[in-house]
Amino acid sequence: MIKGRFGWTAAYFAAVAITASALTTVRPVRAQQDSEVDQAKIDQGKVTFAQKCSHCHGPNMVNAGTIAPDLRKFPDDKERFFTTVKLGKNGKMPPWGDLLSDDEIACLWAYMSSRRNP
Numbered sequence: 001m002i003k004g005r006f007g008w009t010a011a012y013f014a015a016v017a018i019t020a021s022a023l024t025t026v027r028p029v030r031a032q033q034d035s036e037v038d039q040a041k042i043d044q045g046k047v048t049f050a051q052k053c054s055h056c057h058g059p060n061m062v063n064a065g066t067i068a069p070d071l072r073k074f075p076d077d078k079e080r081f082f083t084t085v086k087l088g089k090n091g092k093m094p095p096w097g098d099l100l101s102d103d104e105i106a107c108l109w110a111y112m113s114s115r116r117n118p
Helices: 005-057 077-085 102-114
Strands: none
Touching: 005 077, 077 102
């Protein structure tokens, strides 16, 4: 056993190196899990969009000859999006709050955000 200040310092650095190694091993797994969850939300949002939104907003989020805006350029404002979907918009868009759950709206947001074209 190494005694004195240098022995403690070496042990300290060894502990830090082991901890750092463990953290870098865990992080990619977490990122992959988050990515899979995000992709699942995007996929569900795509299905919901096709079923509920595409008849006005077009199959590719570009209006289908209606007054609906190009959703690929929709502002990056999640709160505004949720409010608009739930409550509708000044007679231009009907409210969907009674027909879509918060989770379905979150999946729509994930899908639309993944296709956003600023």
